Amino acid sequence: MAGPVALAGAIRVPGDKSISHRALLFAGLAEGESTVRGLSRGDDVRRTRQALAEFGVRFTDEDGYLRVLGGLREEPSTVLDLGNSGTAMRLIAGVCAGQDMHTVLTGDRFLRARPMDRVAVPLRSMGATVDGRQGGRLAPLSIRGGNLSGIHYASPVASAQVKSAVMLAGLSAAGSTTVVEPVATRRHTEEMLALFGVDVEVDGTAVTVRRSTLTPAEVDVQGDPSQAAFWAVGALIAPDSRVRVDNLYSGHGRTGFVDVLRRMGGRLDFDRTTGTLEITSGPLTAVSIGAEDVPGIVDEIPVLAVAAAAAEGTTVISGAEELRVKESDRIKSTVAMLCAFGVHAEETPDGMVIEGTANRRGGEVHSHGDHRIAMAAAVSGLAATGPTVIHGWDAVATSYPGFADHVAELSGGAARLREVTS
Numbered sequence: 001m002a003g004p005v006a007l008a009g010a011i012r013v014p015g016d017k018s019i020s021h022r023a024l025l026f027a028g029l030a031e032g033e034s035t036v037r038g039l040s041r042g043d044d045v046r047r048t049r050q051a052l053a054e055f056g057v058r059f060t061d062e063d064g065y066l067r068v069l070g071g072l073r074e075e076p077s078t079v080l081d082l083g084n085s086g087t088a089m090r091l092i093a094g095v096c097a098g099q100d101m102h103t104v105l106t107g108d109r110f111l112r113a114r115p116m117d118r119v120a121v122p123l124r125s126m127g128a129t130v131d132g133r134q135g136g137r138l139a140p141l142s143i144r145g146g147n148l149s150g151i152h153y154a155s156p157v158a159s160a161q162v163k164s165a166v167m168l169a170g171l172s173a174a175g176s177t178t179v180v181e182p183v184a185t186r187r188h189t190e191e192m193l194a195l196f197g198v199d200v201e202v203d204g205t206a207v208t209v210r211r212s213t214l215t216p217a218e219v220d221v222q223g224d225p226s227q228a229a230f231w232a233v234g235a236l237i238a239p240d241s242r243v244r245v246d247n248l249y250s251g252h253g254r255t256g257f258v259d260v261l262r263r264m265g266g267r268l269d270f271d272r273t274t275g276t277l278e279i280t281s282g283p284l285t286a287v288s289i290g291a292e293d294v295p296g297i298v299d300e301i302p303v304l305a306v307a308a309a310a311a312e313g314t315t316v317i318s319g320a321e322e323l324r325v326k327e328s329d330r331i332k333s334t335v336a337m338l339c340a341f342g343v344h345a346e347e348t349p350d351g352m353v354i355e356g357t358a359n360r361r362g363g364e365v366h367s368h369g370d371h372r373i374a375m376a377a378a379v380s381g382l383a384a385t386g387p388t389v390i391h392g393w394d395a396v397a398t399s400y401p402g403f404a405d406h407v408a409e410l411s412g413g414a415a416r417l418r419e420v421t422s
């Protein structure tokens with residue numbers, strides 16, 4: 001791929017990945033027929049669907065929507081392979097803890113290296129038997145569930161996945177289950193449980209559920225803000241660009257990237273009612289990003305770092321140590337990606353320091369099996385001089401299989417991505 005190119009036009013990004021996982025899980029738990037529209041087509045969400053099918057949930061693909069016949073009727077007869085998806089593994093662990101069944105969860109080599117003790121610890125204290133490699137810290141995880149008691153859990157990490165796993169187990173536990181977060185995270189589980197008829201109490205950063213059954217529902221999944229962030233940064237840094245993204249989810253904890261890019265001086269108009277985001281290219285200035293910002297931009301930091309590399313001044317990101325336990329160590333892989341474009345960037349224990357420069361040349365980047373690093377590198381390449389090569393591009397299929405088509409569409413065919421096998 002050779003830049004720089006201008007981006008122009010209007011697109012719809014895929015259905016939100018976090019919401020898609022939950023739509024399938026909650027439809028799977030609700031006895032009866034639910035429907036889901038606008039589901040993400042990425043591999044991560046496909047893994048959640050496959051896992052639910054092993055419990056006896058039935059899916060029928062209709063024209064433009066998915067029909068789900070819910071109810072966990074069967075103990076899975078095989079190991080559930082959740083591919084690259086941390087959300088699938090942690091949320092399904094919560095579901096399994098509530099079932100009188102034995103389940104084994106595994107994933108690819110990246111997922112098997114990510115910490116699972118953050119869910120194993122609270123699920124054990126509710127009464128589930130959870131084991132795995134390194135004393136239950138790493139998958140494969142073995143879970144024997146059922147007979148749970150509610151807990152009051154002060155989570156040491158600001159993680160919507162941990163919160164959701166405990167809440168899902170709480171739906172089958174005696175008494176009430178409360179999770180208190182150190183910083184509020186995305187609220188998809190709270191919002192969607194309410195849609196499926198569950199009473200959820202939210203009090204600041206505390207959320208409480210009781211033993212409940214779910215009622216089937218119709219879910220319409222809106223566009224994924226984390227995917228829109230790639231086009232927002234691309235349109236800001238590629239000269240003469242103007243892009244519109246339609247039908248975005250605009251709820252709590254997901255649109256922090258719009259605020260950060262505005263703080264950098266970016267021209268973004270966001271209509272939260274319609275979910276329409278319009279971006280016009282223009283100069284950016286460095287910004288300081290701290291721990292309080294991180295939960296709202298946790299998946300967008302690699303691409304926000306690309307914006308920082310094109311901004312005037314030095315950007316400092318701190319309080320982002322959670323990035324070290326994502327699909328890759330995203331502090332390391334983001335800094336390496338920026339350096340490949342000739343940018344001066346350095347790791348810190350909990351973030352990075354990035355010196356903005358107008359002289360970015362195309363480079364050779366490794367995704368480290370991480371979809372967001374691959375796509376952030378592609379965006380950087382669109383606004384750099386000379387060709388960019390991204391090894392391990394196949395990782396993009398986990399969340400955004402149509403990304404390359406959108407590059408071609410928004411660049412009017414001027415930019416083309418060609419896969420190179422690493």
Ligand SMILES: O=C(O)C1=C[C@@H](OP(=O)(O)O)[C@@H](O)[C@H](O)C1
Pocket residue numbers: 017018019087158159160161162164185186298299322
């Ligand atoms: O709950 C979710 O759907 C997610 C929560 C975040 O992870 P953590 O909760 O572990 O921070 C995020 O990084 C992930 O992409 C999706």
Ligand SMILES: C=C(OP(=O)(O)O)C(=O)O
Pocket residue numbers: 044084085086087088299326327372399
């Ligand atoms: C961290 C991510 O997802 P997960 O934790 O579900 O693998 C992501 O999509 O950036």
